[in-house]
Amino acid sequence: MQTWDMDLEELKEEETNLPGTKLKTELLTVNMGPQHPATHGVLRVEIKTDSEIVAQAIPHIGYLHRCMEKHCEAIDYRGVIPFVDRLDYLAAMSQELTYSMAVEKMLGTEVPRRALVIRTIVSELQRIASHLMAFGTYALDLGAFSPFLYAFDEREKILTFFEEISGARLLYNYFWIGGVWNDITDRQLGYIDNFLNGFEKELVKYDKLVSSNRIFQERTMGVGTLSLADAHSFGATGPVLRGSGQAWDLRKVDPYLIYDELDFDIPIGEGQRGSELGDCYNRYIVRMLEMVESVKMIRQSMKLLEPGPVIGKVSKVIKVPKGETYTRTECPRGELGIHLVSMGDKTPYRLKVKSPCFTHTSILPHIAPGQMIADFVASIGSIDIVLGEVDR
Template sequence: MENSNNVEKLHTDLMTVNMGPQHPATHGVLRVEIKTDSEIVAEATPYLGYLHRCMEKHCEHLDYRGIIPFVDRMDYLASMNMEMGYSLAVEKMLGTEVPERAEYIRVLVSELQRVASHLMFFGTYAIDLGAFTPFLYAFQDREEILRLFEELSGARLLYNYIWIGGVWNDINDEQLRRIAKFCDKMEESLKKYHDLVGMNAIFIDRTKNVGVISEEMAYQYGATGPVLRGSGIDWDLRKKMPYGIYDKFDFDTVVGKGEMGTVGDCWDRYQVRVLEIFESLKIIRQVLDGIEEGPIIGKVPKIIKVPEGEIYVRTECPRGELGYHLTSDGGKNPYRLKVKSSCFTHTSMLGELGKGQMIADFVATIGSIDIVLGEVDR
């Protein structure tokens, strides 16, 4: 196009900017190399490996019980769910039967962990978009869950609570009553928080039609969990392929409907996570009704030797699907433990999502897929 003052003809280069590894918006040590054209992202390439701890290799030299503290450290915001998947894998290979009470406690703690993890998302996402208060509200409620976990297992973050064959400590009636009380309180305050953040005009403007993951794109990249459901696909492992005793419970799968804009935008993913907390609370209430007295750990040999073979177990974690591929040669240590992480898959979407976005929208997009770098790098 001809322009009188020739501004259009001026040669402009793309500028390369590193976002991270130490950047408050990248949720850990993710480095995204962005080629910027003024405020617009022309190209975004995520670089990984800043939190790589050789976890899979370490596991080849550890006994089966000693691996549990290591899988804790993958997704440190959802340690219970990490342990659950690993324990299920080893139990299936061993053929161990888990007592009924232990199964109930497992579901209870992993749903509580899901609530805690989604609360963390809620708080940090609001911070990413410039609101500080919701973060404090979310942490106040998350703290109650962590306190309960500390009483149960002894640690606040890295529990080592779900063991092969059951759980470590028993839960008492006083704690169960406290959880029931927490559920009521949480439900009430979450509606308030959703009004405060999700229905806020600024928040909606920042997130609607931003970072749209279409149904097709979600399938092609292999997205799982809330990211997949946010794109309008009804897929929840707890419902479709129940593990543990999830088939006993009645709950709904939350899918994004594009209420504020397009299906699969940031707002949809935010909404899926918030509404999932309500579903988790529903499950927790059913657990509290159904839990009965009994043993909490099944018969497991003192030195665990898993028979030769391999298995792939997948579970639904707060951030998506977590798969353990366990190969055993019959010894005391696993031959190989491969972890399929959902966060890794979601990080790979960043390149395509970022193209053509404003930088501020790119921050909103990174926040909305909710990655934990510990799980990406392992």
């Protein structure tokens, strides 16, 4: 607000307020965040505004920096799992999966078949839970309150299941190196089956309530458009890249777990319902369609579940051989990569997390100029960032 005071002094001197003369204007700097409900955490964006239009947006991150990468250099390989949980706290299972896959790749551990299937089921449920959160809060950002309640109702059912298998609601420590911590029972499978049956009907409701809502469409269509070339250059992945129209999904391109045995499609943005390719609506609709695919995948994986052990043979003290690896998986928010360097010790020598949210936040200054402030809020919501992962 200091620029305004300066302006006033100048106005008095020059008497530009006289009738017939043009008012002098200047860009106004407004801080959005770090405590702002629409920034999904502690993101601060320094916005230079020309009345209601954003002229420049500079994100300032690091408010949630917890030195996770430095900490991991001092704790053993099993101890890192609770740390990676806290990166993207809305999709903790997916983070654990990537980390344990990286360590298993280095150790050469064979993960039992049942553990692979359980991992697939749980990761896909986590994807639904994460997308529900994105859907609910996105509608909330745009002024619709009830979708948030519907989404949380369904998400709660998934969290109840996770609580039952792991003992925690958000930060699970469920995927261990070599498999999963606990087996899931037939009763719990029945619970998932029940949930999926109800959830499919809910998806139709969301579609009627939000996706085909005229106001919602007006707020998101043609807003925050990201071209495919820019998406590539920024290294965008996940729903942001698919919203720009490319069918790139690691589950299909470089299958891990049991994804190569499952039959599913990759939803992409195609300018659905008259939207512009790569805009907020496309990114949103990709997430909604992905939930339908996840339901399909969980149903198929449940049929593949056979009795057996759920954790492979891993030595009591894990010592990873010397070397390095870069492992990536498709997380709900995009590709998560783990660069693990080992010197043959009990602790990682270096653990670098390539966070999709970090990459996507760097797109904001590119799409912001020329938007209304309210549209900028829609843009932040559509890339679906979690600040725990941005700052690490």
